[in-house]
Amino acid sequence: MSERPAYLLEYLLRIADTSLVLAQRLGEWIGHAPAIEEDLGFANTALDLLGQARLLLAYAAEVEGRGRSADDLAFLREESAYRNATLAELPNGDFGDTIVRQFLIDAYQLALYERLTDSSDLRLAEIAAKAVNETRYHVRYSSGWVVRLGDGTDESHDRVQASLERFWPYVQELFEADDIDRAALADGTAPPAQDLCDAWSRRVDAVLAEATLLRPAASPFRWYGKHGRHSEHLGHLLANLQYLQRTHPGATW
């Protein structure tokens, strides 16, 4: 195997874990969505995200080179070893909360995957090429709901605006470059964080305008899920996600 740069494992885990954790959150809706059609909509999106996470974690496991599998990384890593953006782990709240969180992340992933299809890392470019079409649909789906709720009744408008305010402080993390991002940028693996932020902002602003929602002010607060420092919510999510493998190590079916 060719020599892999040191930052790559961390960089892959950030993308993979964001998809994995969000898939787990969406899965919590199954059997609880307001309509059977939406139940399936969330489940389909969750499965897309889980598929992306599997491909990325399998690659990450190879890069790590310690003989671990994608499953090992998903089921046996501690909370502080998870590198997902904090936004993905926040609780579902009501249907509108879930839609807003989903839309903010969908728009981010679309901006990211669109650019990663040109990555100098060919394996990553291939994964992005598969993910980008899935993600285009995710954006279509969640943005449709943001408009429907934002431009719906007074109550739906006010509630979805409140969701937006609640999630907004967690958005900054997605676009704040650190040493890992800069190393990935330097060798052409990753696009500049500012480009992602610009593409994301254009898409989000257009949908918010159509939804008659106001873009919240930037928040001074910072979250660093991508450094392994998470909110109180991730531990509970992982307890569910990892329960079976922790209780019956090596169980398969």
Place this chain on the structure above:
Amino acid sequence: MPQSGAEPRWPHETATLSMSQARDWPLYEVFIRARGGLDHKHVGSVHAADARMAIEHARDLYTRRQEGVSIWVARSTDILASDPAESAALFDPARDKIYRHPTFYDIPKEVETL
């Protein structure tokens, strides 16, 4: 959706109440084209608040195993059905006109989809 107190007009409106029906989303009929060159076939129905949502629900429910390349949806209430009571008048007259079936031709082997 049946008007309150009115008799249901179409058979599917008597189906079991789903979660979404309870929320008064209208019903859309879904037609899927399985692949290029084939016609759209009715596959079922979805509840949705608007046409865009109906397309998305149809995509999520009826094409998740690669069943289609194109989707049509139409409001169920926009579809008119023939009256079962008139079926004798409408359909029986065709019964004894077998000469209308193109079975008196030799079909060339090259034509596969007749």
